[in-house]
Amino acid sequence: MKTKAIEIVIIEDEEDILELVEYHLQKVGYETIGFLSTKGVEQFLEEENPSLMIIDRNLPSYEGSEFVFNLRKNGYNIPVIFLTAKDRDEDIEEGFIRGGDDYITKPFKPRELVLRVKALLRRSGLIFNEKIKYRDIVLNISNHKVIIEDRDIELTNLEFKLLYTFIKNPNIILDRDFLRDEVWGEDSINFNDKTINVTLNRLRKKIDPMGEKEYFIPVWGVGYKLA
Amino acid sequence: MKTKAIEIVIIEDEEDILELVEYHLQKVGYETIGFLSTKGVEQFLEEENPSLMIIDRNLPSYEGSEFVFNLRKNGYNIPVIFLTAKDRDEDIEEGFIRGGDDYITKPFKPRELVLRVKALLRRSGLIFNEKIKYRDIVLNISNHKVIIEDRDIELTNLEFKLLYTFIKNPNIILDRDFLRDEVWGEDSINFNDKTINVTLNRLRKKIDPMGEKEYFIPVWGVGYKLA
DNA sequence: ATGAATTAATAACAGATTGATAACATACTT
DNA sequence: AAGTATGTTATCAATCTGTTATTAATTCAT
Structure with a gap:
């Protein structure tokens, strides 16, 4: 970042x-x-x-x-x-x-x-808070730490960027093209369809191992929404 | 516009x-x-x-x-x-x-x-959630959410596109060719006559389960009109 | 007004598409 | 080179969506 x-x-x-x-x-x-x-x-x-x-x-x-x-x-x-x-x-x-x-x-x-x-x-969109909160997720931009319900969670750089992208646009459907551009970069070529799925799933596993929070709502044929 | x-x-x-x-x-x-x-x-x-x-x-x-x-x-x-x-x-x-x-x-x-x-x-003139209202229907374009009388309604992508098309053109008869081009795309080939009927009906069921609102008026032999 | 013809509504099924997940392969870091 | 991160592929599961069949409604000719 x-x-x-x-x-x-x-x-x-x-x-x-x-x-x-x-x-x-x-x-x-x-x-x-x-x-x-x-x-x-x-x-x-x-x-x-x-x-x-x-x-x-x-x-x-x-x-x-x-x-x-x-x-x-x-x-x-x-x-x-x-x-x-x-x-x-x-x-x-x-x-x-x-x-x-x-x-x-x-x-x-x-x-x-x-x-x-x-x-x-x-x-004006020129600075972001060093911390961003959404629901029970706290993102610390400066050290890439994620805290959820007092638990420290380790994310990879890619996972962090993905989560950050969603938290910047909560409650909005982010389609796959947007996510690709935003997280992987516009010049990413030969982009596999499933890459987003897999990466998002790894993120899900880490921030919600029990799968009870339903952070990411899939929107069939479009993308995902952070709820 | x-x-x-x-x-x-x-x-x-x-x-x-x-x-x-x-x-x-x-x-x-x-x-x-x-x-x-x-x-x-x-x-x-x-x-x-x-x-x-x-x-x-x-x-x-x-x-x-x-x-x-x-x-x-x-x-x-x-x-x-x-x-x-x-x-x-x-x-x-x-x-x-x-x-x-x-x-x-x-x-x-x-x-x-x-x-x-x-x-x-x-x-702030950045991104505001674009929404469109018609009668008691509120369409939120950015999250594909439909709210009718305080009720959240889940639509599939296809259903949303269909409803969106009608709300963009209310009170106008949309013929089947137009709907096909607009919702399914102009390159849709081998398009079955009944596809629109069925999809529209599924939409009707979801946004008006009791069938009392009469949102979509069939125009015999032509198409439908959102009333 | 009545019935045949046409079109719309509805339900049920089947196929297709997409998402989730695991396992593996490759690339990257240190 | 080891260990991690990321991408790829394969498989399974979920859910859309199109098709077909059947029933209901509407038009139109008589």
Whole structure:
């Protein structure tokens, strides 16, 4: 599983605030890059593809929300949080209308900022929780451990990927093509029909040896569904 | 193709606030459904797959953020906005930690609420369970589930495709050639006249065992019509 | 209106397709 | 090279689905 570092752009002309924000974000593991103005930011977005942007509105030479509006117009879809002293109702509305995803007013609480960043990243599909839970299954993404009812269960890499795929899409029928692409990769050639059956069965045996949980419901002629 | 309305669930025990929120959301074109407590909400989510949820925290019998936490545990990934009077720093943090996407404190500004809803919907615009309704039939395309009057009905893949075809074309006479092409595929060769009859009958038995609904009207010598 | 002809509904059966499982073979890791 | 992980094949079991046969309903000509 690929764990790409998450990089966050912060645009803020007051250096002490910039440092404060960077400090708190770095503390929880994000990479940050600060700008004192919007200058050079667009080029940076183009080259680096950062995951999120935090931007002040009162910036020298280019008002923050206008800058975001222009980014959106140019097709940039990066998640944006405004962090600004402009706190009138109209200001906040303007922030959203011009393409912001969240709006935090100064003075701000660092922990709330971090949580809002995390929530927005999660909703944007850029991070996943290190742990995912479904029914009584707990998946620990970082160490590939699976815990079910306080029992540690060892899964192979393939089995883990398969289970992870289902837990990301619970209650949805995943057809065999999708599973093949997602778990085995799109370039898997000469893919045997039964490979999925067998792998899924090995997974079933491990996470539910008694066969009483009915995690995976076969959908005849289509695929499986995690119930 | 008909654009699916966006449906928003609001859980709020103070009726005047509930009405106020519904009013403002409806004004900008969203469908809303209000609940005075969390009772029945989970079942509703299962059946209707609404696009977003707004929830108070001080609710009778079930604290809002705990409810959301439990939803997340059960695999529901619906975007959630807390709308609550609980405004201490720890409350807000808790809201995000338990799975909220946004947190608005009362008293709130209706226009900001609407904008935050819109922003969150835009950012979430990933996969929503597609569902189609006709009369009292609810088809969930993503899990092939059929719900009729609160009853889950199991259909085979073929039966589902057949029903889906009719629900896509309600009140229109579908002739046998069309049904064959659509459900069985254009390359189906040596197609027996009676196959459609039998399959349709099996479907009828399952979705209307008492035979009182008259979903499918036979059109003599032509095909069938979903009434 | 009546009965023959045509089509639809229904039940029962059979074959075909698919899934589950075990056993084996190969590939991969260390 | 040993041990694990994964893919392949074969067999069995489950469940769909198509066919056929029979009965019921509808149309149409008389």
